[in-house]
Amino acid sequence: MITIRKLARQPDATRRRKMVRLLVRFEGLLRSGDPNATRDRYWRDLAELISADGSVPERVRRQAARVQELLSDTLEPPERAANAVSEDLVLRAVNDLLHALSEAVGHEAADWDLEAPAGVPLSGLSSSGSSPAPAPALDGARLFLERIRSPFNLGAIARTAAAFGLPELVLCPESVSPEHKRARRAAMGGFEMLATRRQPLEELAALDLPLLALETGGSPIGEYAFPDHGLVLIGSEELGLSPGALELADRSAGRVSIPAPGRKRSLNAAVAVGILLYCWHADLSRRERSSRATASG
Numbered sequence: 248m249i250t251i252r253k254l255a256r257q258p259d260a261t262r263r264r265k266m267v268r269l270l271v272r273f274e275g276l277l278r279s280g281d282p283n284a285t286r287d288r289y290w291r292d293l294a295e296l297i298s299a300d301g302s303v304p305e306r307v308r309r310q311a312a313r314v315q316e317l318l319s320d321t322l323e324p325p326e327r328a329a330n331a332v333s334e335d336l337v338l339r340a341v342n343d344l345l346h347a348l349s350e351a352v353g354h355e356a357a358d359w360d361l362e363a364p365a366g367v368p369l370s371g372l373s374s375s376g377s378s379p380a381p382a383p384a385l386d387g388a389r390l391f392l393e394r395i396r397s398p399f400n401l402g403a404i405a406r407t408a409a410a411f412g413l414p415e416l417v418l419c420p421e422s423v424s425p426e427h428k429r430a431r432r433a434a435m436g437g438f439e440m441l442a443t444r445r446q447p448l449e450e451l452a453a454l455d456l457p458l459l460a461l462e463t464g465g466s467p468i469g470e471y472a473f474p475d476h477g478l479v480l481i482g483s484e485e486l487g488l489s490p491g492a493l494e495l496a497d498r499s500a501g502r503v504s505i506p507a508p509g510r511k512r513s514l515n516a517a518v519a520v521g522i523l524l525y526c527w528h529a530d531l532s533r534r535e536r537s538s539r540a541t542a543s544g
Contacts, residue, residue, distance in 0.1 A: 248272075251292045259302040263352050266300075269293055270345040277338040285337050291318035297348065304351050310344040383535055384412025385528055387476025389456065391417045393448060393492055394483035395516065398423050402433025403517035404481070409440035411524045416443045417478070448491055454478060457500035461523050462488050465502025468523065473530045474500055479523065484516050 254265060273293070276284040284290070297303065297311035317337050390408060395401050401423050408416060416425075423430060425443045451458060457477035465471075480496055482488030488496075496502055505514060505522055514522070 248289070251289065251296055254293075255296055262300070263303060263348065266293065266297055267345065267349050267352055267354065270341060270348065274338065274341050274345055277334065277341060280334075285318060285321040285334060291315055294318060294344070297344070303348065307344070307347045307351055310340070310347050314340045314344050383528075383531055385524060385531070386412050386414055388413050388524070388527060389415050389417055389478040390520065391419070391446075391448075391451060391478055391480050391492075392422050393419045393480060393488060394486070395422045395481065397484055397516075398427040398429035399433045400484060400515070400517045401425065401427070402430040402435075402437070404520050405430070405434040405437035405441065405443075407437075407517065407521045407524060409434075409437035411528055413441055413524070415441055418443060418445050419448055420445050448489070448495070451478065451480075451495055458496050458498075459500035460488055460493055460496035460502045461505075461519060462493065462496075462502050463504050465504040468503050468505050468526050471501075471503040471526075473503075473527045475531070479520075481516060481520060 248269075249265060254262060254269075257265060270293075273284070273290050294311045294315035298308045298315055300308065300311075314337070317340055321337065388411075390404065390413065392401065392404065395404070395418070405416060405425070418425070422445075425431075425434075425438055431438065457474040458480060459474070459477055460480045460482075462480075462482060477500055480488055480492045482492065493502070503523065505519055507514065
């Protein structure tokens with residue numbers, strides 16, 4: 248690891264890039280729970296160097312000074328420290344500094360999963376303090392994507408589908424490829440967790456599944472009675488579902504709509520899929536809880 252003295256002698260652009268990489272490393276140590284991370288003077292000295300670096304914006308220097316202050320307190324013996332400093336506070340301050348400096352360097356923010364706060368179990372606790380019963384996965388649900396053109400939307404849909412436990416995505420021949428690099432990036436590993444296949448719309452009628460359309464003009468999603476299993480038809484970002492797809496749904500499980508009370512009357516396709524899968528999952532979970540309560544009573 249480069250010494251602080253050598254880092255300070257680097258050309259401005261080189262120094263800023265190296266400082267970003269060092270902050271990434273420091274954040275990784277903090278996230279891993281390394282007990283010695285905040286007690287290593289190297290990181291305080293790095294923050295001090297950034298705070299004194301006239302080549303970076305003022306807001307970056309202010310954030311660096313905040314990190315320097317927090318790390319200085321962690322280096323003091325407990326009896327001399329003015330205030331106890333939590334590792335979470337240091338982590339969040341370092342994260343803010345990393346992103347401020349990255350923006351100054353010209354790096355774009357990446358895409359991450361939504362995680363639980365540091366130190367909090369992802370599953371959480373119920374109001375009674377006990378672990379909640381695991382919710383059922385939507386392993387009886389499928390999505391049919393008709394002419395989804397955006398690689399980002401496809402990847403985001405795959406990511407959400409994997410999060411809710413769907414086993415498969417079905418794409419019409421005209422939809423964007425799951426192999427597109429932007430789709431893979433947006434999916435964050437989602438494609439590795441579910442199967443994908445191509446199938447023409449005309450062949451869906453032969454499937455032994457209820458077919459429902461996510462489209463305007465249907466039952467409000469809060470009132471719709473979701474089936475135990477089924478195939479959701481999702482339409483093109485530009486044109487929505489084709490008349491043939493709507494006809495299939497109307498002959499089967501119907502249409503479900505997401506009311507939009509604001510001035511913008513439409514939703515991004517991937518966002519709409521996320522809302523639908525959450526509501527479907529919540530509906531099945533409520534029914535399962537009710538069934539368990541009836542059986543135990």
